[in-house]
Amino acid sequence: MAETASQHPHPGLPAPGRCVVMGIVNVTGDSFSDGGQFLDPERAIARGLELRNLGVDVVDIGGESTRPGAVRVDPAVEARRVIPVISALTSAGVAVSVDTMRATVAAEAITAGAAIVNDVSGGQADPDMAKVIADAGVPWILMHWRSNGEYVHRADAGGRDGYRDIVKEVSAELLTQVDAAVRAGVDPSALVLDPGLGFAKTAEDNWALLQALPHLAGLGFPVLIGASRKRFLGSLLSGPDGTERAVLERDTATAAISALAVAGGAWGVRVHDARSTLDAIAVAHAWTTGRG
Structure with a gap:
């Protein structure tokens, strides 16, 4: 059984007295919704400031698309895309999370001021991620994703990925990811769970997980929902x-x-249109x- 989060929320997690809103800024050329729109750093910074002014609690900055069919980018390219944007926004007082599966990018982002790491692989893509999180003491969003190991979101991976009971299996696998994180020294109160809507899941899977949100929230950790425009x-x-x-x-x-x-x-939702x-x-x- 996974150790659950403390009754006292992690100080790095926003607590606005309502559901937390994360606003998305994709500093990429090929994201499914806004690919290329914010690849220019100045436009990405301006969008982040706009989201803050609209009232979002966290601006989520990502430099690698996970849309179906996307090709993974070099870690150095990913870092070059996101670090200047994170640095500028945090210098302006904006709360920022970094959307990355790579420990090196996460570490640079934290140094630049990122307060949260949003990892769509749930810690599975990079074995060094847990140590980075444990050492920095920042919150870590663990998403559920049964990947093929390459962490490429394939266009033909939308069918049931061997699920017999989607809610039971996603819950169990998320708790396994929690166990691994805690064993690596991550504070349980720093963890947020994301059921991974759309990642190798059918529409029926997604609706079942949404319907089971009270159950997911009852696992003992804050839950983030990322359904935006999917x-x-x-x-x-x-x-x-x-x-x-x-x-x-x-x-x-x-x-x-x-x-x-x-x-x-x-606990929160991650959206494009704030x-x-x-x-x-x-x-x-x-x-x-x-x-x-």
Whole structure:
């Protein structure tokens, strides 16, 4: 059984009194939603400041796309993309997380001011990541992903990846990742779990995990939901001819999931369009607390 997080939240995790909102800035040329839009550092910095001004709690900076079919970039390239952006934003007082699977990039990002490491491999892609996290004492988001070992999100990997009970298996595998992190010296209170919606999971898998959010939240760790603009929302909103809703037209559905995530007990959500999600969470928070 995995050791659970302390009743006292880690001081590095934001606690705004509502569901935490992470705003995405992809400093990449090929991300599925905004690839190339923020590859220029100045545009990425400007977007990060804009997100902070909108009210997001953390700006999540990533330099390597994990969209289906993406090709992994050299670690030096990834670092060159994200470190100047992280340094500039943290110097301006913005809370930043780094979205990386690589220990070397995470270490540089932490030195540059990143307060959280968001690792979509859940610590599996780089055996040195746990030591970096333990030494730095920063929060670590562990996402669930049954990868083929290369940590490339393949376009044909969307079918059931051998799951018999998606909720039971994802829960157990996340707790195994927690055990490995704690054995490596990571403070349990620093860990956040992400069920990995869309990563080698079908639409049905994703909906089952969302429906089971109260169960996931009951594992004893904060839970982050990353549904923003993902394909299963495009499929849900398909037109009469079966054409999927365009990526940039999935923000209303994303905001609906953000609101429902509040009711389900999510600690946070990670989104592209901050305004719609912040509005949805404000309504959900007022609804659940009975006050605005």
